[in-house]
Amino acid sequence: MGWFLRIDRFSDSHLCFSQEREMSCGLASVKMIVFKVNKLRPGKDALVTERKIENVYKKYDATAVDVGSEGVYVSMLSNVLNELDCGTWTHERPTNLAIPKKIIDNLGADIIGGGLINTVKRGHPIILKVEWDSAGGIPGGSHAVVIDTVNKFPLANIYWGSICDPWDGDVHFTRLVTGHAIRYMPAEVTCSVNFRGVPEQGGFGKEPQAGTITEIVYRTD
Numbered sequence: 001m002g003w004f005l006r007i008d009r010f011s012d013s014h015l016c017f018s019q020e021r022e023m024s025c026g027l028a029s030v031k032m033i034v035f036k037v038n039k040l041r042p043g044k045d046a047l048v049t050e051r052k053i054e055n056v057y058k059k060y061d062a063t064a065v066d067v068g069s070e071g072v073y074v075s076m077l078s079n080v081l082n083e084l085d086c087g088t089w090t091h092e093r094p095t096n097l098a099i100p101k102k103i104i105d106n107l108g109a110d111i112i113g114g115g116l117i118n119t120v121k122r123g124h125p126i127i128l129k130v131e132w133d134s135a136g137g138i139p140g141g142s143h144a145v146v147i148d149t150v151n152k153f154p155l156a157n158i159y160w161g162s163i164c165d166p167w168d169g170d171v172h173f174t175r176l177v178t179g180h181a182i183r184y185m186p187a188e189v190t191c192s193v194n195f196r197g198v199p200e201q202g203g204f205g206k207e208p209q210a211g212t213i214t215e216i217v218y219r220t221d
Contacts, residue, residue: 015036017166032146035047044085054067077127092217107125107147128145128147128163129214131212133212144166
């Protein structure tokens with residue numbers, strides 16, 4: 001568990017936080033957002049504990065007792081972020097087909113080889129909700145992750161998103177095609193170089209094979 005520095009194949013660096021408890025992916029995703037937004041803002045707190053995030057979350061979810069073992073409603077995470085001094089955030093559940101364009105429009109698309117220009121133009125990271133596929137009639141559950149970079153290949157309408165997954169503290173490339181649902185398949189770690197040791201596939205074991213992105217939490221100001 002903890003922070004991990006990942007360098008992906010496009011030479012982008014990503015700080016990923018590996019969740020502290022089995023159902024604390026939502027808390028860990030908020031923690032990553034706060035750090036990524038506030039780390040270069042003078043006078044702002046970049047580091048926040050999962051416990052503090054959980055206490056803020058409980059203001060909005062009256063049923064919550066132990067969030068780390070129960071999970072969160074992604075729809076309430078925008079309220080939590082709005083209390084953590086890192087901008088104004090909103091939650092949406094658009095049609096699955098509309099999500100890729102919304103991500104690209106809000107986060108922006110890096111151009112391969114763009115260097116510093118990409119860093120300056122890049123938008124704010126986004127929390128995504130993954131709904132895992134069911135298997136054998138058993139519902140697959142859900143998961144929260146953070147997408148912090150979208151790369152676009154020059155002269156081609158091809159986009160790849162870098163998803164920071166708190167389950168294994170790693171980055172997974174995911175194809176974004178406008179007008180198509182986003183399929184997230186994190187079973188294989190293929191994106192990054194690891195500069196700090198972590199068990200293969202994370203401390204909680206391998207994730208489900210595949211899921212669909214269904215909800216987003218993004219900054220509006």
